[in-house]
Amino acid sequence: MRLSEKxxxxxxxxxxxxxxxxxxxxxxxxxxxxxxFVNGLAVTGIVILTGxxxxxxxxxxxxxxxxxxxxxxxxxxxxxxxxLALVLGAAISGVLAFLVGRPxxxxxxxxxxxxxxxLGILVAMALANESWITGGPDGIKVADLGLRAVxxxxxxxxxxxxxxxxxxxxxLLIGAWLALNLHDSPTGRALRALHGSEIAARTVGIDVARxxxxxxxxxxxxxxxxxxxxxxxxxxxxxxVAGYMHSIEMVTMAVLGGAGSxxxxxxxxxxxxxxxxxxxxxxxxxxxxxxxxxxxxMIFMRQGLLPSVLRLIRGRGE
Amino acid sequence: MLTVEGLRSRYGRIEVLHGIDLHVDSxxxxxxxxxxxxxxxxxxxxxxGVQPVAGGSITFRGEALxxxxxxxxxxxxxxxxxxxxxxxxxxxxxxxxxxxxxxxxDGRVEKDMEDAFGMFPVLKQKRxxxxxxxxxxxxxxLAIARALMGRPSCLLLDEPSMGLAPILVxxxxxxxxxxxxxxxxxxxxxxxxxxxLKIADRGYVMETGRITMEGTSEALIADPRIREAYxxx
Numbered sequence: 001m002r003l004s005e006k007x008x009x010x011x012x013x014x015x016x017x018x019x020x021x022x023x024x025x026x027x028x029x030x031x032x033x034x035x036x037f038v039n040g041l042a043v044t045g046i047v048i049l050t051g052x053x054x055x056x057x058x059x060x061x062x063x064x065x066x067x068x069x070x071x072x073x074x075x076x077x078x079x080x081x082x083x084l085a086l087v088l089g090a091a092i093s094g095v096l097a098f099l100v101g102r103p104x105x106x107x108x109x110x111x112x113x114x115x116x117x118x119l120g121i122l123v124a125m126a127l128a129n130e131s132w133i134t135g136g137p138d139g140i141k142v143a144d145l146g147l148r149a150v151x152x153x154x155x156x157x158x159x160x161x162x163x164x165x166x167x168x169x170x171x172l173l174i175g176a177w178l179a180l181n182l183h184d185s186p187t188g189r190a191l192r193a194l195h196g197s198e199i200a201a202r203t204v205g206i207d208v209a210r211x212x213x214x215x216x217x218x219x220x221x222x223x224x225x226x227x228x229x230x231x232x233x234x235x236x237x238x239x240x241v242a243g244y245m246h247s248i249e250m251v252t253m254a255v256l257g258g259a260g261s262x263x264x265x266x267x268x269x270x271x272x273x274x275x276x277x278x279x280x281x282x283x284x285x286x287x288x289x290x291x292x293x294x295x296x297x298m299i300f301m302r303q304g305l306l307p308s309v310l311r312l313i314r315g316r317g318e
Numbered sequence: 319m320l321t322v323e324g325l326r327s328r329y330g331r332i333e334v335l336h337g338i339d340l341h342v343d344s345x346x347x348x349x350x351x352x353x354x355x356x357x358x359x360x361x362x363x364x365x366x367g368v369q370p371v372a373g374g375s376i377t378f379r380g381e382a383l384x385x386x387x388x389x390x391x392x393x394x395x396x397x398x399x400x401x402x403x404x405x406x407x408x409x410x411x412x413x414x415x416x417x418x419x420x421x422x423x424d425g426r427v428e429k430d431m432e433d434a435f436g437m438f439p440v441l442k443q444k445r446x447x448x449x450x451x452x453x454x455x456x457x458x459x460l461a462i463a464r465a466l467m468g469r470p471s472c473l474l475l476d477e478p479s480m481g482l483a484p485i486l487v488x489x490x491x492x493x494x495x496x497x498x499x500x501x502x503x504x505x506x507x508x509x510x511x512x513x514x515l516k517i518a519d520r521g522y523v524m525e526t527g528r529i530t531m532e533g534t535s536e537a538l539i540a541d542p543r544i545r546e547a548y549x550x551x
Contacts, residue, residue, distance in 0.1 A: 186420060193406045193417050199368050200404035204468060205392040205421045 006180040009263045013176055017169040021162075030161035036273045037168035038230050040266040041175045043253045045222025048179055050251065051259035052188060053215040054195035055105070056113045058247050059120025063093040063220040064227030065127055065242025068142075069134060071231045075143040077133075082143045086228040090221045097220035098213065105212040108198055112216070120247050127239035139238035142231045164233045171229060175222060176262050182218075183262075191215050223250070256297055258304025267306045319344045319472055319503050320365075320396075324374035327364050334360050336527045337374065342472065347494065347504040349535075351511035351548060352524035358507040359401050361524070362476045365505070366398040367391050378472070393421055397470030399461040401477055407450030411441050414449050414460055418467030427467070434463040437493070455486035462493060472503040479510045491517050511548035515539050523548070 003011065020033060042064060049055050070089025074080040080088065096119075104115045127134045134140060148163045158166065182188040190211045194201035198208050231237040240246065249272065257268020275293070279286040301308035325338040334357050342348045352358050363369030365376060367388030376383040378396055386394060406414050415434055419427045435442035438459040444452060449460055458478050465473055475494065479487040487510065495517040497504055508514035515521050515535040523531040523544065531538065538544050 186416075186423070189409065189413055189417055190420060192409055192413075196406040196408055197404050200400055200406065201417075202368060202388040203366055203392065203398045203400055203404075204417050204464065205389050206417075207389045 006184070009180060009261075010173065010177055012263060013266065014173060017173065021165070027159060027161050030159075030165040032274065032277065034161070034164040034168040034233060035230075036266075036270045037165075037172040038226050038233070039250070039253060039269040039273050040172050041168070041229070042223045042226035042250050043257075043265045043269045044172070044175045044179050044262055045219035045226070046250050046254040047259055047262050047265045048182060048191070048222070049215050049219035050254055051261070051265065052183065052195065053191040053212055055212055055215060056110070056251065057116040057216070057219070058113050058244065058251065059116030059118070059123075060219065060223040060250050061227075061242050061244065061246035062116075062120035062123035063097065063223035064230070064246065065123050065239065066093045066096070067224030067227030068231035068237045068241045069127060069140070070224075071228045072135075072140045072142045072237055073133065082145045082232055083147075085143075086225060086232070089228050090224045093220045093224035094217050097217045101213045101216040105216060106209045112212075117244065117247070120242065120244050124239055124242040124244065127242055134239070137239055139236055142235050142237055144235065145232045168229055168233065171225070172266070175225075176266065179262050187211065187214060252294060254304075256294060256305060258307040260303065261307055264304050264306035268304065271305070319346075319379060320505065321377040322361075322365075322374070323377075325361070325364060325371065325376065326373035327360055327369055328372050329360075333372065334527050335364070338524075338527075338529055340522050340529060340532070342503055342505050344471075344503055345498065345501070346520065347498060347506060347518045349506040349508055349514040349518035349521045350524055351508055351514055351521060353548075354509060355526075356524040357527040358509075358524055359476055362398065362401070362474050362505075362507055365396070365474055366400070392468045392470065395469075395471035396474065397465040397468045397472070398474040399465045399476065399478065401480075405449045405452075405457050405460050405464065407448065409449060410446050411449050411452070411460060412445040414464050415441075415467050418464035419469075421468065426469075430467050430469070434466060437496075438463055455482050455489065458482065458486075458490055459493070462490075466497075466500070466502070470502060472505065473497065475504060475506045477508060478506070479508060479513060487513060511544070512539070 021030065024030065042060065046060065049057055067086065067089035070092065071082050071085045074085035074088055075082050100115060100119055104111050128137045147167065148158060148160065151158060190201065190206045194206060194208050194211055201208050227241055230241060253268040253272045254265040256272060257266065258264025275290065276286060279289050282289055297305060320342040322338055322340045325335055326333060327335040338361060350358050350361065360369060364371050367386065371384050378394060381394065383391065406417065415431050419430060440456055441460060441463060449457065452460060462478065478490050478494065482490065491513050494504060494506060506514055506518060515538055518535045521533065521535050521538045522529050523538070531544070
């Protein structure tokens with residue numbers, strides 16, 4: 001049986017998540033793994049926005065911040081269960097993305113990048129300055145999700161890092177599955193079509209502004225859930241999660257790995273999450289190395305690492 | 319079916335259409351010929367709604383078209399195959415066709431696709447390949463097939479012969495002529511005046527934003543001025 005690209009992607013992803021722990025020398029690697037998955041989830045949202053629809057956002061960390069602080073504040077002040085707080089954060093992010101995106105996405109060009117940059121900075125500033133509720137730059141404690149205790153009572157005893165590795169891995173799989181389904185749905189086709197030519201997309205009856213808005217809202221929800229998972233995992237969150245460096249990081253991960261492909265982007269998230277751990281040897285030259293890697297990839301592999309490498313392999317095979 | 323009266327349009331402060339009058343009746347193939355820069359493409363862009371109209375009116379099947387946004391015009395029955403083909407190069411041939419039927423989700427989509435493949439067998443062979451890899455002629459076929467997937471009553475074609483080898487040009491014109499049998503009314507904009515007039519019922523000649531001549535195709539082909547200026551005979 002021939003597997004479709006979607007099935008391949010999910011299979012490879014599931015295999016990597018399930019089998020990697022056998023090679024982990026210490027439990028610290030579970031922690032790195034779950035960070036990769038959380039970043040991978042946010043970057044999957046970027047694939048929908050940038051890879052499918054060709055729109056660039058430089059403020060997605062703002063949505064991650066909303067998701068993260070929803071999990072910190074809603075259980076403490078509203079008495080919501082942390083899982084519901086995650087949903088609430090996603091809803092707020094989605095509505096905010098809708099309100100901001102609606103006037104802006106009627107325009108073609110870089111307006112979204114600039115406006116989202118502003119939005120992200122605004123969210124980060126609000127989180128840092130409204131310390132009466134957010135705890136300010138020092139951060140704030142986050143409630144326990146409670147799922148690990150439930151699993152333990154069912155006889156499945158996982159360490160904290162193991163649990164979060166499995167949980168975020170599952171979340172990433174679901175996120176990737178949804179993004180891949182979207183790819184081949186009429187909406188996904190419409191997004192990829194307007195990426196190619198907005199005029200042609202309009203002549204086949206696509207409401208371009210609405211399609212772009214849908215992509216922006218969906219990707220905001222991905223970023224929000226990713227922020228929530230990060231907060232719940234760390235049990236602590238600071239406004240850095242919404243910082244614009246984090247926004248840039250998300251876009252960089254997607255572009256480095258290959259923004260057009262879900263697997264590629266997750267691969268990019270993996271590399272950029274691990275790279276700083278490897279580059280600690282170079283200490284202060286870390287940023288320099290990172291910039292160098294990015295430049296080389298953009299010069300020699302414009303489609304991103306994974307698609308370029310795959311093409312090289314396929315090209316040799318023929 | 320389609321009536322244009324006193325249509326004006328401008329790019330910034332420069333007016334490029336100075337009051338265009340034309341009409342296309344149901345079942346006709348009508349062509350607008352003229353040199354590069356005469357405003358033919360601007361006219362089509364106004365009709366498909368991607369270019370703002372500065373004055374005059376467009377009426378399609380009895381309804382004023384100017385307030386209808388571009389993406390709603392196909393649902394009124396007006397399809398366009400835009401200039402430079404504008405196929406979705408990163409998508410497969412089949413995905414391009416499915417996008418042509420973006421407005422529909424009924425069983426007829428599959429049937430229409432089979433019809434399109436029957437009309438252009440080469441597209442069926444390449445259905446799972448990226449449309450950007452097709453030759454120029456095949457891309458033009460895809461653009462027309464995609465427009466037909468939208469079940470139009472009237473099809474606007476912008477320079478379908480542009481950049482094609484002579485043998486392909488003839489093939490494309492034959493396809494356009496064949497649209498009559500499918501009950502599709504055609505407004506064809508062309509630089510290739512002779513080829514277009516040969517398959518059209520009527521024609522308009524456009525020069526620097528104005529219609530300067532109109533008539534049946536036979537009359538235009540026979541007109542000495544046309545022969546000298548556009549047909550090179």
